[in-house]
Amino acid sequence: MSTAPLLTHDNPAAIVAWRPDGPVSVAAYLADATALAEQLPATGYLLNLCHDRYHFAVGFAAGLLRGMTSLQPSSQSTTTFRRLQAGYPDLVCLCDGSTDTQDLPRFDFPARDLLAGRRKQTADICVPAIPFDHLAAILFTSGSTGLPQAQRKTWGKLAANGRAEAVALGLLDRPHTIVGTVPVQHSYGFESTFLLALHGACSFWAGKPFFPQDIAGALAAVPQPRLLVSTPFHLSTLLAAGIELPPLDLLLSATAPLSATLANEAEARTGAPLLEIYGSTESGQLASRRTTDGAAWTLLSDVRLEQAADETVACDGHVEGRVPLGDRIELLPDGRFLLHGRHADLINIAGKRTSLAYLNHQLCAIPGVVDGTFFLPDDQVADGVTRLSAFVVAPGLTARQLGIALRQRIDAIFLPRPLVLVDGLPRNSTGKLPRAELQALYAEKIAHGRS
């Protein structure tokens, strides 16, 4: 049976995490994971809701040691918990705070001393070997129907993803300390803070800084070289805040396209190169680029793209099976490629995905709505978060009432800003809504009213 190690640091004294009270060595991490594994209930699935990145990492490793699978949904709504409970009846939540887990079985992360007490007994440290084929995690994406789809990840592929990313970022010869503004449970944060640290011999900051001042504080708490793992939106607010930042060595961005303007500004302000990662929850990470070097992406080690007709498929390397991609891709002769945006129906806002078809279905299912459509305007704000608009025919209903009804049906990030009531939609003779007509309606009803 082939295996992959839990982590690739070459000595037990190497640092794997940084907490407000100091560094955590590989030996201490393995001891904590072993201790937690002995306390966890023996079930098949672990819903690891820990906020602290180190707690998550201990829980994930403990789960692996017990042969469990980590469930990583894209939201923590009531509906999500219900679906998980139905699909994985023997799941147990791991929590490190006052997280509301409703009536799901729950295990609270033990107090520090309950784990630390075990460390003295663990004299011989040996890095666990996890079966390559073990189903280590299931990440969930919202499919085009809006229903979550399970993406199954084996440990061997996850470890290879972490390693491939470390190679692409040039970290293998110079391990960095990683500060992430993104949650560790979602694919990008999972790959670029947790897996990257474990399989790139790096270390990570346990917190998830939010405000610009928090990010500066977290960076100051860890030694150089420092890698900041973030998103275009977080990076642009960080730069706009104009605060002084500790020296940075590398910036990483993903979840949405980054403008060349922001990339140039970020590099000029921090003196650090800015790399972008391209991938998806289904495929894992596929490619990287330094934005200021140009638009072309370079594939990570061993990953391949195949094209047939309009569809591009990712395969090989750490990709699980063959994964069709939702983006329009142009392959270049040198093995690199260009991204030309997403297929028209797919929407990605702040890293959350859905489809226009699903949103329109939910909108038109509201009692009193005669016709309606969501619309993503062309004039997207560079590096900001573009919000959807909606045009609705609903005599007798107000925009406020429709907003409340929509909030019960769709994720808040997709709520239209604004929702405009109209007498009719500009449907053509076949009943379709030409995009140009909607853009004109948007210009007339919304854009003109803005400064």
Place this chain on the structure above:
Amino acid sequence: MSQAISQEAVAALLPEVAQLIVTALNLDLAPGEIEADAPLFGDGLGLDSIDVLEIALVISKQYGFQLKSDSEDNIRIFSSLRALTEHIVSRRTK
């Protein structure tokens, strides 16, 4: 908080902060429609964490201080227009 904040100062600043929120987030309502004590998230205005960062940025520009989540209760500050305004009154440098 080092000193008691004046409720008159808070009441006087409420309309200005409401206007900041509406402008920063491009909301489709008049500033006066934001109720001072209604929740900004969830069933109230339905704001999300993206909005919080947008608001934090305009507040830092307008009032000359940076929001931090480790020193203050982030959830409490953004619980309502009044709570946010109280925080601004107590921390503003301009």
